[in-house]
Amino acid sequence: MLARAVDLIVSGDREVFFIAFTSLKFALSSTIISTCLALPLGLLLSLHPFRGKKLVIITLNSLMALPTVVIGLLVYSLISRSAPLGRYELLFTPSAVIIGQVILSFPIIASLVYSALSHMEPELLETLDTLGTRGYRKYILLINESKIALLSALLSGFGRVIGEVGVSMMLGGNIRWYTRTITTTIALETSKGDFELALALGIILIVISLTVNFLLHWRIRYE
Amino acid sequence: MKFSQKLSQRFVFFLFMFLFLLPVMMFAAGKHEVTSRLRLATTTSTDNSGLLNVLLPPFEKETGMKVDVIAVGTGKAITLGKNGDVDVIMVHARAREDAFVAAGYGVNRSNLMHNDFVIIGPADDPARIKGLSSAAEAFRRIAASSSDFVSRADDSGTNIKEKFIWKEAAITPSGKWYKESGQGMGAVITMANDMKAYTLSDRGTFLSMKSNIDLVVLVQGDKNLYNPYGVIAVNPKRHDGINYKGAMAFIKYLTSKEGQDIIRSYKKNGEQLFYPDVLK
Structure with missing residues (x-):
């Protein structure tokens, strides 16, 4: 079984690669959007405490445990054509999957960004203050100082979305040449009893994860 | 300090690149x-x-x-x-x-x-249904002998047909032998194959999986098994x-x-x- 799976990958089947590309596209887009949203929130939470901060953190932490199918269901009930946002015709499009995956990855990235920034050495903040560093320059320096931890946050978010199946299946519809991703294909092929293709895609998923992690860590190390 | 400043400039550059490219990418995708x-x-x-x-x-x-x-x-x-x-x-x-x-x-x-639908099951056929012309009778014998039966239980067309046949047989299936899986046809056939159980399948899916499984067609041809x-x-x-x-x-x-x-x-x-x- 494993040999045939490897065979499928090596032979360079066009559909297999299209599916892998689609997965990667969705996961990268949603991780980037989530990070753009989570970074400001993380900075706000760690540098400018406000009333209700604890509540926000508790909420974020709880949302990390939200099952993917629940997110799929919630978003479905918002974007179905008979629902409030139905007229935008988002259901069963790549945008729908990305919206779901942003909701999925935002809490985890935001929590980890907050924890990375709040665990910084207090001396650093004091130094910055005495140097008179203000505004966005201060944020940039802080982000730069904790970039390894931030990278872990980003990768955790990426890992959560590239491996999920509930959101992609419910909101994307597993449409061939459009919204079919690695995980939805694995679900489909397993249900058809075609374990070889499912296994081949599973291997690709692992390789993608390894590559993305490796590339990012490698860049950090040598910069 | 100078080195890290250069670094942070680069970081900002990438950040803005992302923020700028994002709408462009989404627009292209929408196009x-x-x-x-x-x-x-x-x-x-x-x-x-x-x-x-x-x-x-x-x-x-x-x-x-x-x-x-x-x-x-x-x-x-x-x-x-x-x-x-x-x-x-x-x-x-x-x-x-x-x-x-x-x-x-x-x-x-x-x-x-x-x-059409077919009733498939293990070749040794513990419920003795092979060759029956009535699907309802076959279901009655499966229930009477408490032989394992895997149901789609997912409100699919096949599941609706299965419930219809149980009704025809005047039986409400329940018990340990009746497994409600909630899965697709292929998965149910694979499960039934592993458990040596009976199940109802459309002929197309069964044919496409035939070479990988041991289950055989036991009952077919009843007009109740027609699948339009x-x-x-x-x-x-x-x-x-x-x-x-x-x-x-x-x-x-x-x-x-x-x-x-x-x-x-x-x-x-x-x-x-x-x-x-x-x-x-």
Whole structure:
């Protein structure tokens, strides 16, 4: 079984690669959007405490445990054509999957960004203050100082979305040449009893994860 | 300090690149969707059998439309049609289809094709149902002997048919032998194979998996096992943005000589899977 799976990958089947590309596209887009949203929130939470901060953190932490199918269901009930946002015709499009995956990855990235920034050495903040560093320059320096931890946050978010199946299946519809991703294909092929293709895609998923992690860590190390 | 400043400048640069590129990327992705799309909700049995892979390309080529196939159980396909999330549905549960049209959710229902269901099970056949001509009688014997039976239990067309046969047999299945799996046809056949259990399957899915499993066909040919497929356009008056024109063109194509010929000539492992109903 494993040999045939490897065979499928090596032979360079066009559909297999299209599916892998689609997965990667969705996961990268949603991780980037989530990070753009989570970074400001993380900075706000760690540098400018406000009333209700604890509540926000508790909420974020709880949302990390939200099952993917629940997110799929919630978003479905918002974007179905008979629902409030139905007229935008988002259901069963790549945008729908990305919206779901942003909701999925935002809490985890935001929590980890907050924890990375709040665990910084207090001396650093004091130094910055005495140097008179203000505004966005201060944020940039802080982000730069904790970039390894931030990278872990980003990768955790990426890992959560590239491996999920509930959101992609419910909101994307597993449409061939459009919204079919690695995980939805694995679900489909397993249900058809075609374990070889499912296994081949599973291997690709692992390789993608390894590559993305490796590339990012490698860049950090040598910069 | 200078070094780290340079670094942070680069970081900011990348950040802005992302922020700038993001809308561009999304716009490009949106642009892509200008060509008209037709959303088809259909059953797993038609999709898993591979029929759609030969049936759709000629239509897409002729009309320039792209057909998005959402393969779910019949029950869910009908719900998607009700909510206006798809433009056309292709399903197999006649009573539900008629109710869907009668309630004003669908229009222009058309017969499309048929095949049949078969009762499959282990070759040693502990419930002694092999060769029976009545599906209800076979179900009675399976229940009487408490032989394992795997049910789809997912409101699919096959599951609706199964419940109908239990009703015909005047039995409410329950007990340890009756396994409600909630999974697709392929998964259920695989489960039944592993458990040496009986199950009800459409012939197409069974044929496509035959070479990987030990289960055999035990009961077939009962008129209660007849499995007709229908195609229905979603009523455009119910929701905005329904691709009604596309749906009608699709139904016209499926019931045309071209569509019906493709259905007739589609074979898997040398066996015909579906029989056209419009042009016989």
